[in-house]
Amino acid sequence: MSARIRNVRLLAGAGLALGLACGSAGSPGPGGGLSPAASLGEQIFKDTSLSASGLQSCATCHVAEAGHGSDNDLPAQLGGAALNLQGTRQSPTIRYLATNTGFHYDAEGTPTGGFFWDGRAETLADQAAGPFLNPLEMAMPSKAAVVAKLAAAPYAAAFRAAFGDAIFTDVEQAYRCMTLALQHYQREDRDFQPFSSKFDAFLRGGVRLTDAEARGMALFNDPQKGNCASCHPSSGPRPLFTDFTYDALGVPRNPALSANADPAYFDLGLGARPEIARPDLYGAFKVPTLRNVALRKALFHNGRFTSLTDAVTFYVQRDTHPEKWYPTAPDGTVMKFDDLPAKYHGNVNVKEVPYNRLPGQAPALTDAEVDDVVAFLKTLTDGYTR
Numbered sequence: 001m002s003a004r005i006r007n008v009r010l011l012a013g014a015g016l017a018l019g020l021a022c023g024s025a026g027s028p029g030p031g032g033g034l035s036p037a038a039s040l041g042e043q044i045f046k047d048t049s050l051s052a053s054g055l056q057s058c059a060t061c062h063v064a065e066a067g068h069g070s071d072n073d074l075p076a077q078l079g080g081a082a083l084n085l086q087g088t089r090q091s092p093t094i095r096y097l098a099t100n101t102g103f104h105y106d107a108e109g110t111p112t113g114g115f116f117w118d119g120r121a122e123t124l125a126d127q128a129a130g131p132f133l134n135p136l137e138m139a140m141p142s143k144a145a146v147v148a149k150l151a152a153a154p155y156a157a158a159f160r161a162a163f164g165d166a167i168f169t170d171v172e173q174a175y176r177c178m179t180l181a182l183q184h185y186q187r188e189d190r191d192f193q194p195f196s197s198k199f200d201a202f203l204r205g206g207v208r209l210t211d212a213e214a215r216g217m218a219l220f221n222d223p224q225k226g227n228c229a230s231c232h233p234s235s236g237p238r239p240l241f242t243d244f245t246y247d248a249l250g251v252p253r254n255p256a257l258s259a260n261a262d263p264a265y266f267d268l269g270l271g272a273r274p275e276i277a278r279p280d281l282y283g284a285f286k287v288p289t290l291r292n293v294a295l296r297k298a299l300f301h302n303g304r305f306t307s308l309t310d311a312v313t314f315y316v317q318r319d320t321h322p323e324k325w326y327p328t329a330p331d332g333t334v335m336k337f338d339d340l341p342a343k344y345h346g347n348v349n350v351k352e353v354p355y356n357r358l359p360g361q362a363p364a365l366t367d368a369e370v371d372d373v374v375a376f377l378k379t380l381t382d383g384y385t386r
Contacts, residue, residue, distance in 0.1 A: 022037070022180045035184055036162045037185075040158055040159055042189065044058075045185055049152075050138065051138035055083060058182070066292075066295050067296070068191075069094075069292070069296055070297070071295075072298075074303065075254050076088055076089055077137075079136050079137040086258040089267065093288060095289070095291065095382075098186065111284070118285065119246070119270070128179045128186075146178070147168060150168065159174075197384050198213075198379040212371070213378075214376075215369075217376045219373050221234060225364055226315075226373055231243055231287045232289075241290035245287050248340075251302060252304050269281075269283055271283065283348065291380045292381055294377055308377060312365075315355075319356075320361050321359070322359060326338050
C-alpha cells in the first residue's frame with residue numbers, strides 16, 4: 001500500500017469518525033437542498049459575532065463575489081480585536097477545494113494536497129478551525145469563548161437540534177461540530193464549485209473564445225511557451241487549474257507586508273511548518289487554482305503583485321530581466337529571490353519553462369502574448385453570461 005493511499009484512507013476514517021461524533025446532520029435536506037449541518041455552516045460562515053472585534057466573519061476575507069478570496073489589494077487582511085493587525089499571507093481562495101486531499105507526498109516525493117498556503121490543515125474542517133483563534137484574524141481567546149458565542153447565536157436552537165441538546169456543554173465537541181458544519185457548507189453549496197465561467201461554457205460547446213482568448217489558451221498550454229498547464233492543468237471536463245502541489249517561485253519580497261519590516265523575517269512556506277524536515281522544500285507554497293484569478297486584486301502568497309498582467313510578466317521575465325522585479329545592491333548586483341535566505345535560493349524553480357532562461361535572453365512570451373494569456377485567464381471567472 002502506498003503512503004498516499006494510506007494517507008487518504010486515514011483521512012477518510014477520520015472524517016467518518018468526525019461525522020458520527022457530530023450526528024447525521026450532514027444528510028441532504030428536503031428536496032436535495034443543503035443538509036442541516038451545511039445550513040448551519042452557512043450561518044456560521046457569515047456570523048461576525050464569532051470574532052473578537054464583532055465585525056469579522058469567514059465571509060469577510062473569503063468574499064463570494066471575489067471567488068471566495070479577498071476583495072481588496074491588501075497584501076494580507078487586517079484582523080485582531082481592533083481590526084488593526086495585519087496577517088502575513090494573502091487569504092487564499094476557498095473555492096474549488098471540495099476534491100482536495102490531505103497533505104501527503106506522492107510516489108516521487110512531491111508534496112501534494114493540504115489546505116492553506118502551506119498545506120498544514122488536513123481537511124476543510126481543519127482549515128475552518130484556525131482563523132477563529134488566530135490572533136491576527138478573528139482573534140477569539142479560546143474555543144470556549146467561540147462556543148459561548150455559538151450558544152448565544154440566533155441559530156443556537158438549530159445547532160442543538162443538529163448535534164444534540166447537550167452539545168454546548170462539551171466545548172471540544174461543539175467546536176468540532178462547528179468546523180464540520182462549515183465543511184459541509186463548502187462541500188454542498190454550489191457557490192463553492194459553480195463551474196460557471198466562460199471557459200466552462202466553451203468546454204460545453206456553448207460559446208466560442210475570442211481570437212485573443214484562443215491564442216492565450218494555446219500559449220497557456222504550450223510546454224515551450226507559457227507552460228502554465230504543467231502546474232495548473234486545463235484538461236478534462238471540469239479542470240481545476242491546480243494540481244495541488246507546491247512550488248518555490250522566488251516571488252519578490254513585498255515591502256507593504258508589515259512582517260517584512262523586520263529584515264530577518266522570511267516566510268518559508270512549507271518550511272514554516274516545524275514537522276517538514278526537508279530543507280529542499282523551504283520557500284515552496286501551494287499552487288492555487290487559477291479559476292477566478294482575474295478577480296484577485298493581490299496575487300501570490302505575499303500579495304506582491306496587484307495586476308494580473310504584472311504577475312504573468314513576472315513569470316516570463318523573472319530570469320531574463322531580474323532587475324525589473326528585484327532590488328539592486330549598492331554594487332549593482334540584482335538581489336534576486338530577495339524574499340528567501342540565500343541558503344534556500346537553490347530551491348527556486350529555474351529548470352521548467354518559462355523559468356529556464358538567463359539574463360539577456362528573450363522571455364518565453366512577448367508582451368502581446370502575455371496580454372493573450374491574461375485574456376484567457378479572464379475566461380476563468382465564474383458567473384459568465386452572454
